[in-house]
Amino acid sequence: MSRFFATMGLLMALVTGAFAQAPMTNKDVISMNTAKVSKSLIEAKIQSSPAKFDLTTDGLIELETAKISDGLVKAMMAKTTLTDVMTNDDIIKLSNAKVSKSIISEKIHKGKNKFDTSVDGLIALRAAKVSDGVVKDMMTAPK
Numbered sequence: 001m002s003r004f005f006a007t008m009g010l011l012m013a014l015v016t017g018a019f020a021q022a023p024m025t026n027k028d029v030i031s032m033n034t035a036k037v038s039k040s041l042i043e044a045k046i047q048s049s050p051a052k053f054d055l056t057t058d059g060l061i062e063l064e065t066a067k068i069s070d071g072l073v074k075a076m077m078a079k080t081t082l083t084d085v086m087t088n089d090d091i092i093k094l095s096n097a098k099v100s101k102s103i104i105s106e107k108i109h110k111g112k113n114k115f116d117t118s119v120d121g122l123i124a125l126r127a128a129k130v131s132d133g134v135v136k137d138m139m140t141a142p143k
Contacts, residue, residue, distance in 0.1 A: 021050055023049070024045065024050070025051075025053065025054070026054050026062060026076075029076065030062075030063070030066040030068065033067070034066070039072060046072070046076055046079060047079070051080060055073075055076060055080050055107070057094060060107065064097055064100075064103075065097070070103055077107070077110060082111035084111065084112070085112045086107065086111055086113045086115070087114055088116050088138075091104065091115075091134060092128040095130045095131070104134050104137075105137045112142075112143070113141045114143070115138045115139075117135075117139045122135065125138075
């Protein structure tokens with residue numbers, strides 16, 4: 001009898017595993033966008049799927065380079081717990097890569113931050129041409 005339950009348990013695990021959905025990644029979103037799948041379908045897929053998105057500085061730059069819309073990136077952020085800690089260098093990299101102020105602001109307010117907003121830090125941000133709006137977001141960001 002216990003052999004029967006063990007066999008049934010194994011069978012159920014295999015069947016469940018066969019239908020389990022792999023988590024969505026940046027690559028999936030980029031692939032669908034490149035294939036011209038509509039933004040509304042991509043967003044629906046993001047919302048209805050498990051996700052493992054890379055929304056670190058490098059991941060956001062990858063999405064910007066692939067011309068993923070802000071709306072899709074924000075949908076990805078809504079599905080992701082941001083764990084990386086943003087610094088001034090991250091903000092400068094995102095700004096230099098032309099990631100939108102809207103996405104940078106969202107990342108600042110949803111993630112963890114360790115910004116240097118001292119006089120020297122503000123001068124360095126100005127020299128790097130980071131917008132005043134983004135710098136203000138950095139100054140009021142949660143730690």
